[in-house]
Amino acid sequence: MSEITRRERMRVETDLEIRQHARRLLVAEGREAVTLRAIARELGITAPALYRYYDSREDMLRQLCVDICDDLADELNRALEEVGEDDYREKLFTVCRGFRRWALGHPREFTLVFASPADETGTDTGEPAQDQLGSVFLRVIGPLMSEGATQVVNEGAPSDLHNDLAPNQEALAAAFTIKGIEVPEEATGPHAVYFLLRWWIRIYGHVALEVFRRFPFDVAHADRLFESLLTELTQDVGLDG
Amino acid sequence: MSEITRRERMRVETDLEIRQHARRLLVAEGREAVTLRAIARELGITAPALYRYYDSREDMLRQLCVDICDDLADELNRALEEVGEDDYREKLFTVCRGFRRWALGHPREFTLVFASPADETGTDTGEPAQDQLGSVFLRVIGPLMSEGATQVVNEGAPSDLHNDLAPNQEALAAAFTIKGIEVPEEATGPHAVYFLLRWWIRIYGHVALEVFRRFPFDVAHADRLFESLLTELTQDVGLDG
DNA sequence: TGAACTGAGTAAACGGCGTTCACTACCGCT
DNA sequence: AGCGGTAGTGAACGCCGTTTACTCAGTTCA
Numbered sequence: 431m432s433e434i435t436r437r438e439r440m441r442v443e444t445d446l447e448i449r450q451h452a453r454r455l456l457v458a459e460g461r462e463a464v465t466l467r468a469i470a471r472e473l474g475i476t477a478p479a480l481y482r483y484y485d486s487r488e489d490m491l492r493q494l495c496v497d498i499c500d501d502l503a504d505e506l507n508r509a510l511e512e513v514g515e516d517d518y519r520e521k522l523f524t525v526c527r528g529f530r531r532w533a534l535g536h537p538r539e540f541t542l543v544f545a546s547p548a549d550e551t552g553t554d555t556g557e558p559a560q561d562q563l564g565s566v567f568l569r570v571i572g573p574l575m576s577e578g579a580t581q582v583v584n585e586g587a588p589s590d591l592h593n594d595l596a597p598n599q600e601a602l603a604a605a606f607t608i609k610g611i612e613v614p615e616e617a618t619g620p621h622a623v624y625f626l627l628r629w630w631i632r633i634y635g636h637v638a639l640e641v642f643r644r645f646p647f648d649v650a651h652a653d654r655l656f657e658s659l660l661t662e663l664t665q666d667v668g669l670d671g
Numbered sequence: 672m673s674e675i676t677r678r679e680r681m682r683v684e685t686d687l688e689i690r691q692h693a694r695r696l697l698v699a700e701g702r703e704a705v706t707l708r709a710i711a712r713e714l715g716i717t718a719p720a721l722y723r724y725y726d727s728r729e730d731m732l733r734q735l736c737v738d739i740c741d742d743l744a745d746e747l748n749r750a751l752e753e754v755g756e757d758d759y760r761e762k763l764f765t766v767c768r769g770f771r772r773w774a775l776g777h778p779r780e781f782t783l784v785f786a787s788p789a790d791e792t793g794t795d796t797g798e799p800a801q802d803q804l805g806s807v808f809l810r811v812i813g814p815l816m817s818e819g820a821t822q823v824v825n826e827g828a829p830s831d832l833h834n835d836l837a838p839n840q841e842a843l844a845a846a847f848t849i850k851g852i853e854v855p856e857e858a859t860g861p862h863a864v865y866f867l868l869r870w871w872i873r874i875y876g877h878v879a880l881e882v883f884r885r886f887p888f889d890v891a892h893a894d895r896l897f898e899s900l901l902t903e904l905t906q907d908v909g910l911d912g
Numbered sequence: 913t914g915a916a917c918t919g920a921g922t923a924a925a926c927g928g929c930g931t932t933c934a935c936t937a938c939c940g941c942t
Numbered sequence: 943a944g945c946g947g948t949a950g951t952g953a954a955c956g957c958c959g960t961t962t963a964c965t966c967a968g969t970t971c972a
């Protein structure tokens with residue numbers, strides 16, 4: 431009847447518990463404290479047992495990254511559901527604000543996922559590393575683009591950059607298809623690509639600097655500054671009015 | 672005669688060697704490989720001896736950060752000397768390009784200094800953490816501002832943000848005086864502050880994403896994209912033409 | 913000059929870490 | 943009933959940071 435055996439059920443359950451405790455340790459004490467022995471201790475088993483689930487500590491941390499990204503994407507998508515159907519500007523704002531709020535509320539997770547060279551955490555191919563959080567935003571922004579917001583993004587990219595942008599257009603199109611997201615042609619045009627990059631650079635820059643507290647001086651009213659960044663972004667891209 | 676004793680000379684020399692080997696390990700194998708025992712091994716001494724120089728491994732890594740920042744600041748200042756005296760736009764570009772090139776050429780150093788929450792590496796006061804790299808740019812941008820480029824920065828900040836910017840103006844002014852940099856009044860006006868923040872957000876965003884390879888897809892011609900970012904920045908702030 | 917002092921470096925030890933390996937015991941299948 | 947695979951164990955290895963008691967050469971000063 432049940433094609434899932436007792437053993438399989440137990441395995442999945444244990445795996446889940448491992449990740450939960452790993453997450454708890456990360457949040458409470460930071461990356462360094464996410465130790466195989468500490469996790470095992472909390473689970474009431476011995477450390478070598480964890481090697482039945484992960485190849486190494488590093489492998490486990492990689493999985494933890496994936497979990498975190500999934501959660502983030504879920505949270506953003508959930509917030510997105512509460513926004514009017516065709517208010518693309520508001521949808522975009524919701525994603526941006528949601529990302530900032532998440533990062534500020536989960537600094538340790540943010541650091542683990544967003545602030546380490548992709549080569550060291552990912553495999554050698556370089557592909558899955560980009561997946562890490564690139565996917566988070568493609569997952570969110572993809573539907574947005576395919577819904578029609580793209581029609582507005584038809585300016586912004588300097589004409590002398592068009593040639594350089596071409597390979598990036600293909601890369602973006604490829605990334606969308608890999609994620610199984612159907613998008614109209616304009617969504618991978620030079621203006622859309624340029625918009626996406628500028629958008630991500632500014633959002634990431636602000637959020638990372640705020641989380642790491644690496645502004646050249648202590649910034650007051652960072653929230654207002656972020657709002658200003660958002661409106662400026664929409665003006666630059668022709669999404670306003 | 673010589674007020675510096677042999678012992679003192681030896682101490683300074685050993686300290687220098689420690690940091691050199693620490694740096695080498697960081698560059699070659701990453702932060703995790705910078706262990707007290709590894710450094711001691713390379714120096715031909717035992718690990719506990721290093722406690723004569725640093726309180727802990729963490730303390731040593733903090734010092735390493737300071738060294739790295741100093742080097743970066745030196746490099747930027749050196750590049751700046753080769754730029755015409757009153758070409759402020761070119762000076763700004765030089766600093767930005769220099770920062771990007773340095774980061775791409777020193778990914779491990781960049782990661783150590785720029786990609787960890789300030790609270791964990793710095794002391795509790797929060798002050799020295801800002802110093803870390805804020806100082807690098809204040810040291811470079813301070814002279815630039817005091818030389819007169821500020822006269823151009825008199826637009827940009829939305830008027831409804833002026834009130835929020837006020838405490839930041841004071842913070843910037845304080846940061847300048849701490850660094851011993853004299854700047855004219857306009858250099859800490861709302862427009863200057865807003866300009867500085869926008870500038871740092873975009874530069875840092877692009878560079879960090881490029882170093883960490885965290886763009887949502889593999890970006891081709893990142894150098895051209897960066898150049899575009901620079902020109903756009905000058906346009907936004909009225910430095911063009 | 914020689915005695916007292918200071919501080920760089922050592923050796924041994926502690927507990928914690930990731931990882932490997934030989935092993936047990938039990939679940940699921942035939 | 944018996945067999946194979948697999949979750950988990952326990953001991954061990956070689957790392958690590960850090961502490962402690964110690965040696966002994968360089969410095970200072972009577």
